[in-house]
Amino acid sequence: MRLSVLDQSTIVAGRSPGTSIRDSLTLARACETFGYHRYWVSEHHNNDAVAGSAPEVLLGALAAVTTRMRIGSAGVLLPHYSPFKVAEQFRVLDALAPGRIDMGIGRGPGADRQTIYALNPSMMDDLLSMGGGDSFASDLEDLIAWSRGEPLPEDHPMAGVRAQPQGTTAPEPWLLGSSPYTASLAAQMGLPYCFAHFFHDGEGCAEALDTYRRNFSSNASGAGPLVSLCVWAIAAPTAEKAEQLFLPYAHWRLDRDRLVNSAFPSLAQVASRHVPPQAQAKIDRLRDTAIFGTADAVVHRLRDIAATFAIDEVVIVTMAHDPADRLKSYELIAGEMNLSPIRNIDLGGHEPRPAIVH
Structure with missing residues (x-):
């Protein structure tokens, strides 16, 4: 089972959002040392919980501070942008880090309606978009062709x-x-697929993966289905410490599920909160499903999920108020999994697809 990282550059209470971006560079360097397979960064907008708003920019910096680990987006929200411009951005990234760039693409808005218009004001005059029309599939085809250097x-x-x-x-x-x-x-389209298990604790995962595998059409390289799951998990040296790391996440999740985007709180902040019975019940349910604990307990859960869904790779997203706790979690999990630093480029079972040189 391969292990990878999703870093959302989470904003934490009491620290500037810009610090979260710089922390991402520190974490990426460490995760390469720990032996993680790939490092992905996300895209959100007008969000007080997430500083990662421009993955294509952050990836340029990550290319400069890593040498072996694959790096990529999870993902660029294509409906906001010109497929050609995204292709150009990722062609530049591939020139900076040849053969180790992942171009993860998402369809979700990643923002509220007003912010969507701020990203692309012309949408207000686009009756097709306003009326629910969707060119995502054709835009994705164009993007992939341009990024690979294939003719339209x-x-x-x-x-x-x-x-x-x-x-x-x-x-x-x-x-x-x-x-x-x-x-x-x-x-x-014969593409690798990553299911965002952490969005709703795996709801709909089995159905989506079954749909993917049943309908998979091999691409020109002959590669078969490649599936990863992105899960939230955090490990600590002791079970008591893990519980202390879980509680701020649980409260942050309560806010997120109420569509309140707030900075990630500290344990002291959540310990002083009054928790109504209904909210406490949600925390207790989350405690039963969330992946946290000592490294051996966390890895056991990760292996169980991998076996349940027969997946090729687990991508771990971890939030913590103290970046040292987040870094330690990734270190503990890597140690328990006996990961070793990547020594050559590995495309996850897919053969490298060369670009067409004109």
């Missing part, structure tokens, strides 16, 4: 347009989601 069909209005810089390698595309639609689209 001759009858395509953008035929002949190329995304620079061209090169001998290309980003590896992934589709990310939490619904049967994204699973089905990933299957039809």
